[in-house]
Amino acid sequence: MIQFDAVHKRFPNGTTAVHDLTLRMPEGGVTVLVGSSGCGKTTTLRMINRMVEPTSGTIRVGGKDVTRQDAAELRRSIGYVIQQAGLFPHRTVLDNIATVPLLLGHGRRRARAKAAELLETVGLTAEAGKRYPHQLSGGQQQRVGVARALAADPPVLLMDEPFGAVDPVVRTQLQDELLRLQKELSKTIVFVTHDVDEAVRLGDQIAIFRTGGHLVQCASPAELLARPADDFVADFLGAERGLKLLSLKTLAGVPQGPAPEGEAWTLVLDAADKPLHWASKDGAEIPVRPLKDGDSLLAALDESIASPTGLVARVDAAGRLTGVTSRDDIHRHAGQAHSEARVAA
Ligand SMILES: Nc1ncnc2c1ncn2[C@@H]1O[C@H](COP(=O)(O)OP(=O)(O)OP(=O)(O)O)[C@@H](O)[C@H]1O
Ligand SMILES: [Mg+2]
Numbered sequence: 001m002i003q004f005d006a007v008h009k010r011f012p013n014g015t016t017a018v019h020d021l022t023l024r025m026p027e028g029g030v031t032v033l034v035g036s037s038g039c040g041k042t043t044t045l046r047m048i049n050r051m052v053e054p055t056s057g058t059i060r061v062g063g064k065d066v067t068r069q070d071a072a073e074l075r076r077s078i079g080y081v082i083q084q085a086g087l088f089p090h091r092t093v094l095d096n097i098a099t100v101p102l103l104l105g106h107g108r109r110r111a112r113a114k115a116a117e118l119l120e121t122v123g124l125t126a127e128a129g130k131r132y133p134h135q136l137s138g139g140q141q142q143r144v145g146v147a148r149a150l151a152a153d154p155p156v157l158l159m160d161e162p163f164g165a166v167d168p169v170v171r172t173q174l175q176d177e178l179l180r181l182q183k184e185l186s187k188t189i190v191f192v193t194h195d196v197d198e199a200v201r202l203g204d205q206i207a208i209f210r211t212g213g214h215l216v217q218c219a220s221p222a223e224l225l226a227r228p229a230d231d232f233v234a235d236f237l238g239a240e241r242g243l244k245l246l247s248l249k250t251l252a253g254v255p256q257g258p259a260p261e262g263e264a265w266t267l268v269l270d271a272a273d274k275p276l277h278w279a280s281k282d283g284a285e286i287p288v289r290p291l292k293d294g295d296s297l298l299a300a301l302d303e304s305i306a307s308p309t310g311l312v313a314r315v316d317a318a319g320r321l322t323g324v325t326s327r328d329d330i331h332r333h334a335g336q337a338h339s340e341a342r343v344a345a
Contacts, residue, residue, distance in 0.1 A: 001024065001025065001026055001027040001060075001061075001062065001063070001188065002024075002025040002031075002048060002059070002060070002061050002156065002188060002190065003023075003024050003025075003058075003059070003060045004021045004022055004023045004024075004025075004044075004057065004058075004059055005022055005057055005058045005059075005060075006020055006021070006022055006056070006057040006058075007020070007021040007022070007044075007047065007054045007056070007057030007058070007059060008020055008021070008054060008055045008056045008057055009040070009043055009047065009052065009054050009055050009213065010055045016212060016213055017040045017043040017213050018040045018043050018044055018047070018054075018213035019040075019212055019213040019214050020057075020214075021044065021057070021213070021215055022215075023207060023215060023218060025188060025190055025205075026188070026204065026205070027062075027155075027188050028186040028187070028188060029188065029189070029204035029205065030182065030189040030191055030202050030203050030204045030205075031189070031190050031191070031203065031204065031205050031206075031207060031218075032191045032192070032193060032198075032199040032202055032203035032205070032206045032207070033045070033190065033191070033192045033193075033207050033209065034192075034193060034194065034196065034199050034206060034207070034208055034209070034236070035208055035209030035210060035211075035216075035236070036210075036211060036236075037194075038211060039209040039210060039211050039212070039213060039214075040209055040212075040213035041160075041192045041209060042160055042192065043213070044209075044213075045158050045160055045190055045192055046158075047059055047066075048061065048066065048078065048156070048158060048190065049066075049074055049075045049078045049080060049158060050066055050067070050069075050071045050074055050075070051075075053067070061074075061078070061156060062155070076100060076103065076104060076152055076154075077152070077154050077155070077156070078154050078156045078157070078158060079148075079149030079150055079151075079152070079154040079156065079157040079158065079187075080149055080157075080158045080159075080160075081142075081145045081146055081148075081149045081157070081158070081159045081160070081162045082145070082160045082161070082162065083160065083161045083162060083164045083165050084141075084165065086145065087133040087141060087144055087145065087148070088133070089132065089133055089134060090132070091132075092129065092130055092131065092132060093119070093124075093128055093129045093130070093131055093132070093133065093136065093144050094112060094115050094116065094119065094129035094130065095112075095115075096133065096144060096148055097114075097115035097118055097119065097129075097144065097147045097148045097151050098111040098112050098114065098115040098151065099148065099151070100148065100151045100152040101114050101115070101151050101152060104152055114151060115129070115147070115151065116129060118147040118148075118150055118151055119147060121147065121150070121181065122143040122144070122146050122147045122150075122177065122181075123143060123177055124140060124143055124144070124147070128140060137170075138165055138166045138170070139166045139167075139170035139171075139173070139174060142162055142163060142165075142166060142174055143174070143177070145162065146162070146177075146178070146181075150181075150185075154187070155187060155188060156187065156188045156189075156190075157187045157188070157189045157190070158189075158190050159189060159190070159191045159192065160192045161192050161193055161194065162174075162191075163175065163193075163198070164193070164194065164195075171198070175198060175201055175202060178202065179201075179202065191203070196236070196237055196238055196244070197244070197247075199221070200221040200225070200244050200247065200248065201247075203220075203221055204220065205218055205219060205220055205221075206218070206219065206220075206221055206224055208224070208232075208233050208236060210232055216229060216230065216232055216233055217229040217230075217233050221244075221248055222245060222248050224237065225237060225241045225242075225244050225245040225248075226245060228241070242334075243298055246296060246297040246298040246301060246334055247296045247297075247298040248296070249296060249297040249333070249334070250293060250294055250295060250296055250297065251291055251292070251293055251294075251295050251296070251297065251299075251300050251312075251314065251325070252293040252294065253333070254297075254300070254325050254329055254330060254333045255325065255329050256314050256322060256323030256324060256325045256329075257323055257324060257325075257326075258323060258324070259311075259313070259321065259323070259324045260309065260311070260324070263309075264280060264281060264309075265278045265279065265280050265286075265308050265309045266278070266279050267288065267311075267313055267321070267324070269321055272319075272320065273320040273321050274290075274315070274319045274320060274321070275288045275290045275313045275315065275321055276288070278307065278308050278309065280308070286306075286307070286308045287306075288307070288313050289303050289306070289313075290313040290314065290315040290319065290321070291303060291312055291313070291314055291315070292314070292315060292316070292317065293314075297330060297333060297334055300312050300325065300330050301327075301330055301334070304325075304326075304327040304330055305327075310326060310327040311324040311325065311326055311327075312324060312325045312326075312327075312330070
């Protein structure tokens with residue numbers, strides 16, 4: 001757990017970067033810091049590993065006041081990932097990842113073996129390990145950055161807009177990878193981003209800052225979307241708050257019934273019961289995108305709009321039809337998602 005108590009940071013030039021911050025970042029969870037440029041996110045992050053010292057207040061990591069710990073040692077126990085990955089240009093990818101294990105006194109061989117393992121963990125090939133950073137794409141470099149931050153197996157990971165410089169498709173892939181890794185590793189992660197969708201996807205809690213280093217609200221994504229504390233937060237979250245809330249809820253638990261037969265549209269299945277398309281009586285075909293229980297209500301709503309019947313085809317893990325769900329059922333459940341978030345808040 002990381003605990004900020006009445007933390008204030010004023011730079012020598014008079015700029016207040018962080019104003020009286022009290023915030024708890026739970027162990028094994030992802031806390032996302034968002035807010036407009038210059039609102040103190042990076043400063044907050046860098047006070048955790050003492051790259052910046054607070055003017056007043058205390059910061060504890062795992063119950064220990066960071067100022068009572070050796071700064072170099074503290075930094076080695078905390079992984080740090082930044083936007084441009086910050087790799088050493090003249091070292092191979094493998095040696096970049098092995099840097100911290102070497103610093104920690106692991107032998108060269110063990111450090112490299114660990115690095116090779118991490119390369120695979122973040123989805124890169126052994127061949128990529130032999131290259132130099134400039135020979136990789138931006139997305140691959142970010143993966144190396146993550147691998148390097150994980151190399152010392154630190155309990156805490158600080159990530160400052162790590163996926164800010166890659167295109168949206170790669171960005172989504174990197175987010176998926178991080179979510180998968182986090183399921184296995186349960187690190188305490190502090191993640192800075194400008195992107196509300198990224199915050200909603202990755203965060204167990206989201207802390208929203210306003211210029212001058214003021215924390216405005218810290219809550220779970222669902223709570224924040226359902227009950228923004230003020231107009232600033234509501235504006236920041238954007239116009240599609242309701243839809244974003246739906247992206248958090250899954251289809252599991254939404255009722256399903258048998259597919260229609262002998263009506264205007266029929267759902268055509270293959271021999272293994274996998275949906276192929278919708279077919280009309282006069283021979284028209286409309287594509288179907290079957291959804292699984294883990295898919296979001298937002299995806300379901302989207303599919304129900306594309307579907308000629310307003311029905312969504314539901315399938316099991318093997319892709320076999322289990323039933324169909326109507327747009328009304330999705331709407332009813334969507335309304336429930338909203339009131340559940342209110343109760344939780
Ligand atoms: N070393 C410094 N000396 C003086 N002022 C600084 C220093 N570092 C940051 N600041 C100021 O402190 C404020 C907060 O900066 P910080 O980098 O924490 O913002 P941020 O939220 O990370 O912004 P961005 O989204 O643009 O990365 C800004 O006004 C910035 O100009
Ligand atoms: Mg910053």
